[in-house]
Amino acid sequence: MEIINFTPFPALVGGMIIGLAAAMLLLSVNKIFGISGIVSCLLSLNKNDSFWRILIILGLIIGAAFGHWVFATPKVENFRSYPYLVIGSIIMGFGTRYGGGCTSGHGVCGIARLSKRSIIATLVFITTGSITVLVMRLLEIGK
Amino acid sequence: MSRLDKLYIFTSAFLFGIGLEISQMTDPNKVIGFLDVFGKWDPSLCIVMVGAIFVNSIFYYLIQKKKTYPINNEISKQQVKTIIDTKLIVGASLFGVGWGVSGFCPGPLLANIYNLQPEIFVSILSMFVGFFIYHKFFDQSHE
Numbered sequence: 001m002e003i004i005n006f007t008p009f010p011a012l013v014g015g016m017i018i019g020l021a022a023a024m025l026l027l028s029v030n031k032i033f034g035i036s037g038i039v040s041c042l043l044s045l046n047k048n049d050s051f052w053r054i055l056i057i058l059g060l061i062i063g064a065a066f067g068h069w070v071f072a073t074p075k076v077e078n079f080r081s082y083p084y085l086v087i088g089s090i091i092m093g094f095g096t097r098y099g100g101g102c103t104s105g106h107g108v109c110g111i112a113r114l115s116k117r118s119i120i121a122t123l124v125f126i127t128t129g130s131i132t133v134l135v136m137r138l139l140e141i142g143k
Numbered sequence: 144m145s146r147l148d149k150l151y152i153f154t155s156a157f158l159f160g161i162g163l164e165i166s167q168m169t170d171p172n173k174v175i176g177f178l179d180v181f182g183k184w185d186p187s188l189c190i191v192m193v194g195a196i197f198v199n200s201i202f203y204y205l206i207q208k209k210k211t212y213p214i215n216n217e218i219s220k221q222q223v224k225t226i227i228d229t230k231l232i233v234g235a236s237l238f239g240v241g242w243g244v245s246g247f248c249p250g251p252l253l254a255n256i257y258n259l260q261p262e263i264f265v266s267i268l269s270m271f272v273g274f275f276i277y278h279k280f281f282d283q284s285h286e
Contacts, residue, residue, distance in 0.1 A: 012191075018162035018163065028155070074170070079262040089267070092249075130181070
């Protein structure tokens with residue numbers, strides 16, 4: 001195994017801030033920071049329940065922009081090509097809802113409270129994700 | 144929901160966004176690098192998760208210990224849900240596949256909006272198509 005592009009220090013600091021953010025949402029308004037659940041429920045078009053979900057999205061965007069500005073993180077580019085972005089994102093969106101969570105809800109929040117469901121879900125999506133990336137690399141597709 | 148609650152919600156998401164950006168989890172290449180366990184591996188995402196889970200779990204168990212905080216419906220509902228069913232496994236599997244194909248999970252994808260790249264908007268729209276398919280055809284919670 002060869003290790004490349006490893007950035008342990010920013011990863012640890014960033015991760016700890018993410019953990020703090022999730023704890024803050026739980027402590028203040030008693031909500032779990034599960035982004036797929038929070039955002040997808042906007043589709044129910046319930047006016048009274050939508051504002052805080054939009055605040056979450058705005059916070060994520062402005063926070064990332066602020067982080068980029070202050071810490072001069074590299075610009076994000078070199079995405080997968082459009083067919084993969086479209087098909088992948090549809091499957092990703094559907095899968096998060098069908099499995100009841102994504103990297104934030106299952107991965108960060110679920111594992112922190114030692115939920116068996118979340119630990120299993122996280123192991124499963126990291127495994128299928130790894131297999132997918134392996135297959136795509138071997139077939140030389142994605143770019 | 145009080146103004147203070149809204150401030151807490153925004154601040155939590157703002158912190159979460161900063162964390163994603165500092166750790167470079169907004170970059171799909173870092174994510175794909177992590178999922179490429181069998182190739183040239185970038186373990187950064189693993190460190191992000193460890194940092195986030197560590198901090199989050201400390202706060203979580205402090206809350207649990209005090210027990211002065213009222214138990215919210217949302218959380219108690221989540222805790223009741225302990226069954227490992229096919230839905231969890233199938234959903235998490237699909238999420239992992241979509242994550243590997245697109246390079247995105249919901250949080251980083253949304254946080255990336257600040258870059259105003261067309262690839263991001265197309266992916267977000269696709270993710271919502273995935274959410275919609277679930278809510279329209281597979282969600283039994285509203286029936």
